[in-house]
Amino acid sequence: MNHHLKIIYLTISMAMMLFSMGYSDTPAMCSVVQGLPGLNGRDGRDGTNGLKGDPGLRGEPGIPGERGSAGPPGKVGPKGNQGDKENDGVAGSKGEKGSTGATGLGLPGLQGNKGEKGSPDDIAKEQLKVFESQLQILQANLNKYNKILLFHGAIQSGDKLFVTNGLKESFENAQWICKESGGSLAAPKNAAENSAVQKVLLSKGESNRAFLGISDMQVEGTFLYLTGNKVTFTNWNPGEPNNDKDTEDCTEIQDNGKWNDIPCILPRLVICEFQ
Numbered sequence: 001m002n003h004h005l006k007i008i009y010l011t012i013s014m015a016m017m018l019f020s021m022g023y024s025d026t027p028a029m030c031s032v033v034q035g036l037p038g039l040n041g042r043d044g045r046d047g048t049n050g051l052k053g054d055p056g057l058r059g060e061p062g063i064p065g066e067r068g069s070a071g072p073p074g075k076v077g078p079k080g081n082q083g084d085k086e087n088d089g090v091a092g093s094k095g096e097k098g099s100t101g102a103t104g105l106g107l108p109g110l111q112g113n114k115g116e117k118g119s120p121d122d123i124a125k126e127q128l129k130v131f132e133s134q135l136q137i138l139q140a141n142l143n144k145y146n147k148i149l150l151f152h153g154a155i156q157s158g159d160k161l162f163v164t165n166g167l168k169e170s171f172e173n174a175q176w177i178c179k180e181s182g183g184s185l186a187a188p189k190n191a192a193e194n195s196a197v198q199k200v201l202l203s204k205g206e207s208n209r210a211f212l213g214i215s216d217m218q219v220e221g222t223f224l225y226l227t228g229n230k231v232t233f234t235n236w237n238p239g240e241p242n243n244d245k246d247t248e249d250c251t252e253i254q255d256n257g258k259w260n261d262i263p264c265i266l267p268r269l270v271i272c273e274f275q
Contacts, residue, residue: 157196161274162186164200164210171250171264174211175226178272185213186253186271187225189233198257200271206255210269214251216241217264223251235259 154163169177178185188194201208213226223231223241241248241261248261252268262268 155196155199157193159275160193160196162193162196162200162271163274164204164269164271166204167270168267169270170267171211171215174268174270175213177270178213181272181274183272183274184226185211186273187213188235188253191233191235194233194235194253194257197253197271198255201253201255201269204269208269209252209254210271212251212253212259213273214259215249215264216243216261217249220249223261 154161156162165177167177175185186197186200188197197210197212201210214223214231215226216223218224218228221243223234225231235253235258237254237258237260240259241251243249243261247263250262250264252260252262252266254260
């Protein structure tokens with residue numbers, strides 16, 4: 001039901017109720033007649049704005065948040081343009097050569113005092129000392145040559161003289177004989193000296209053999225001169241030295257000029273060298 005029909009219906013109901021009340025013989029009694037529900041009223045007008053309220057209390061400050069971690073580094077920017085190259089400066093001129101300094105003037109030293117002239121006796125004594133020294137040298141050489149004369153078949157090579165006494169001895173005895181005579185066992189240090197020792201050997205006939213001043217008694221397997229120095233020249237037979245039966249520590253030279261290691265106790269021709 002729309003709004004207009006409700007109004008008409010309500011008006012008719014009110015008229016009928018008034019008519020019944022005016023023309024009845026009985027005392028009027030209030031009777032309750034339930035009317036129809038009223039229509040909804042219109043919306044009221046907006047009221048005036050209320051007074052402005054008091055400001056509210058200020059809230060407590062909030063707890064500051066933690067600082068975030070640093071972000072990743074940004075990309076490298078583009079390379080800048082290269083600056084203009086400066087021109088090389090002009091080289092300076094070469095400086096002038098300085099003048100030579102003045103020569104220093106050194107004063108000559110004073111002449112020393114003249115020594116006193118020696119007396120005739122002092123001069124004679126000095127001359128006697130010189131003579132005695134020379135005599136000792138001559139005497140030593142004479143003794144040396146006298147011992148060499150005991151040998152024979154001497155052959156010279158360079159500044160060395162190789163000789164033999166014609167005797168056959170063990171290595172130890174041959175070494176001692178040469179040392180007592182002022183020499184040493186022959187120890188060729190080159191092909192010429194080796195050939196000279198061979199000639200002395202052959203002067204006593206073929207098939208002879210002689211000791212050389214070379215052995216490995218000091219260091220097994222390493223042949224050295226009797227002075228302990230390393231051998232600088234060798235002329236071994238093929239396959240030698242072989243230290244047969246672990247008893248061959250000494251060296252002999254054969255009539256063909258070749259070398260062989262042998263036991264030191266075997267008798268061999270004594271050949272010494274002097275220089």
